[in-house]
Amino acid sequence: xxxxxxxxxxxxxxxxxxxxxxxxxxxxxxxxxxxxxxxxxxxxxxxxxxxxxxxxxxxxxxxxxxxxxxxxxxxxxxxxxxxxxxxxxxxxxxxxxxxxxxxxxxx
Amino acid sequence: xxxxxxxxxxxxxxxxxxxxxxxxxxxxxxxxxxxxxxxxxxxxxxxxxxxxxxxxxxxxxxxxxxxxxxxxxxxxxxxxxxxxxxxxxxxxxxxxxxxxxxxxxxxxxxxxxxxxxxxxxxxxxxxxxxxxxxxxxxxxxxxxxxxxxxxxxxxxxxxxxxxxxxxxxxxxxxxxxxxxxxxxxxxxxxxxxxxx
Numbered sequence: 001x002x003x004x005x006x007x008x009x010x011x012x013x014x015x016x017x018x019x020x021x022x023x024x025x026x027x028x029x030x031x032x033x034x035x036x037x038x039x040x041x042x043x044x045x046x047x048x049x050x051x052x053x054x055x056x057x058x059x060x061x062x063x064x065x066x067x068x069x070x071x072x073x074x075x076x077x078x079x080x081x082x083x084x085x086x087x088x089x090x091x092x093x094x095x096x097x098x099x100x101x102x103x104x105x106x107x
Numbered sequence: 108x109x110x111x112x113x114x115x116x117x118x119x120x121x122x123x124x125x126x127x128x129x130x131x132x133x134x135x136x137x138x139x140x141x142x143x144x145x146x147x148x149x150x151x152x153x154x155x156x157x158x159x160x161x162x163x164x165x166x167x168x169x170x171x172x173x174x175x176x177x178x179x180x181x182x183x184x185x186x187x188x189x190x191x192x193x194x195x196x197x198x199x200x201x202x203x204x205x206x207x208x209x210x211x212x213x214x215x216x217x218x219x220x221x222x223x224x225x226x227x228x229x230x231x232x233x234x235x236x237x238x239x240x241x242x243x244x245x246x247x248x249x250x251x252x253x254x255x256x257x258x259x260x261x262x263x264x265x266x267x268x269x270x271x272x273x274x275x276x277x278x279x280x281x282x283x284x285x286x287x288x289x290x291x292x293x294x295x296x297x298x299x300x301x302x303x
Contacts, residue, residue: 014237024132
């Protein structure tokens with residue numbers, strides 16, 4: 001009987017070291033990145049953008065530059081052709097004689 | 108703004124499931140000490156127990172849907188299962204802990220070297236004896252004796268019947284008693300004299 005009491009007493013004396021005081025803080029801090037990823041933030045948006053256009057993706061950057069070049073080139077061509085059409089119209093109206101006009105003895 | 112400090116664990120978990128970091132912080136602050144102690148009792152390694160409890164809480168944060176309130180279990184009972192399983196996984200990957208590692212955790216604030224030596228020896232022997240128990244016996248002892256869970260709760264955590272748990276407890280205590288008796292720890296006066 002006495003042995004049982006002593007046995008229980010010894011079991012209860014089992015030591016557990018003190019927990020580090022900053023353990024809770026460390027856990028809470030470690031959980032933070034996940035919170036930032038779920039919501040939209042301007043910083044996160046900028047990070048995503050910089051990840052897309054940063055140097056380690058030269059192929060993507062080249063494609064973007066090429067597409068921009070082709071687009072601006074097409075804009076220039078179409079504007080130029082419109083100007084040309086207008087100019088041609090003006091010239092022909094200037095050069096071609098209008099027969100309905102009475103030019104008198106010169107005819 | 109809601110006062111999370113007064114909310115129950117179960118209602119805080121509903122907030123955690125919505126990604127509420129403040130609710131998670133309250134849960135961690137409220138329970139970290141208890142589960143750190145539980146993890147330590149399972150593995151007898153201070154660093155390992157910190158890792159276990161951190162991993163368990165981060166698991167809860169990253170997969171809060173693991174907690175299913177419809178099952179009606181208390182948060183702490185459910186979380187003991189997470190911590191216990193993580194500790195068992197870690198222990199299986201690790202070799203047995205030398206008793207010398209266990210007794211190094213004591214501070215130097217003891218009154219005399221003799222008392223300190225005696226305490227170290229006693230704790231080292233006790234920890235060594237508990238750690239040498241089979242895994243399931245040790246888990247049963249930790250959950251029921253040290254964590255104060257009911258037999259039903261401990262049986263649920265371990266996935267065994269209450270009868271099986273009681274049998275594990277009886278065997279664990281029997282084996283421990285034999286071991287401590289063999290070391291002369293159950294005859295207190297004689298043992299203390301040997302260190303004097």
